[in-house]
Amino acid sequence: MAGNSRDPGRSVTARALSVLTAFDIDHTRLTLTAIARRAEIPLATAHRLVRELEMWGALERDGDGRYEIGLRLWEIGLLAPVNSRLREIALPYMQELCQSTHDNVHLAVRDGLEVVYVEKLTTPRAVPIISRSGGRLPLHSTGVGKVLLAHAPSAVMHQYCERGLPRYTAYTITEPGRLGRELQTVRSRGFAQANEEMTLGNCSVAVPVHDGGGTVVAALGVVAHSVRAEVSKLVKPLMPAAEGISQRLVEQDRINLDLLSH
Template sequence: MSGPGAPAHRVRGSRPPHGDPVVDRALSLLAAFDTRHRYLTLAELSRRSGIPASSALRLAQRLMAWGALERGDDGRFSIGLRLWEVASLAPRGQGLRQVAMPYMGDLAEVTRQHVLLAVREGDEAVLVDRLSAHQAMPVLYHVGGRLPLHSTGVGLVLLAFAEPGFQEEILARPLVHEPERTAVSPAELRRTLAEVRREGLATVRRRAPEPLVTVAAPVFAAGGRIAAALSVVVPEEHAEPRLLGPAVRTAARSISRGLGAH
């Protein structure tokens, strides 16, 4: 049978044209977990991944054998430590964190709040590290979490120093501020990005879930390319952007020098 509606037949010993479906299903299984779903039953794993329970169980057992998944006494699955070990080898995370940690520690000591370090991954920012004091205000950000580029301090920095074509792609989209759910004006965002490039700082004020101020600065690598964004997050009543800005900028420049930037 041939034609556009005919099923594809796999030739023994060859790979299917669009990747190995077993690998795709295994990745779907891992993607079923997130910060609100750290432990999943087999039924939940099947439903969230879209994989039948029998197949999900076989894949989960393979992943458990390798260490990517673990299963507790209650029968629920969770991400395994082997996956964390592999992820920690990512150069953009590990090397960057080693250079940045002393300077992040200095900022955390001064602010007694949150210090964030993020990199761009696709069209989002990914938080690779966070230092938080015991008395720090509650925030929505967690290590490994993704943040929008257009409405967070680290996101605006990463977007402002990204290649122009990528910026235009983001500006052409219908954007909404989170968690306020208010529309973003492309013209206003364009002005904000120009100001971030000019000042070397992004300042964001947010009213929800609690009033806060974020001040962020770019971290550059060798060759002048943007490598990351560094920020502090403080309660609005304690915010002094004129004082925080120079401290964050100085720390970011020190990290940049450690990464080989001039």
């Protein structure tokens, strides 16, 4: 690899990708100058790369001449298994959950040491929350995060605790020993709870979603107002919904295996 570091191809691709990395949820529309600054590339290089990315459809220009992520990149991104398999299967179950609980419903996966929200459904009656599809939150202070951490390899838990457990509210668990015991409970009773540990006033409950091999691949959760949340009432509709999604994932894995063997 080291011998390749001066490979011009490598650096061009890396720079093209750095243009995309200049965009995030707080920077969805950028001028060319801002892209060059955020991507740390010369303006002339940024100009050339942006033009190519725009021609392909990875970037688009808005009415003010600023750049945004393009429709084509969004379309290609939807082919990622997290959307094309997981989200597509889970969506009808999430709609039903949202309809029956009138609360926020989340589907999330773990990426390294973070929760990534795959989808969030909400209703007018639901409590306002900070998550959004494609957004990231911590593993130790959210219901879905606790489920994902509880079922991750133990090395993940060690690595996560080594970085320290940031406090978000007075109720956030910041002591690794306590978190370890909590995750043990998550595994034994089959669901996780987070009581005002991320946001004061909000309570979340989450359960695991399995794939065909029995691996926990996602977490399904509900976030409600802590005052009106009754954990048992939230867990009740979550369990069959997660079971339904898991069942559909198993069926899909079987179809894929059949396709491969032919």
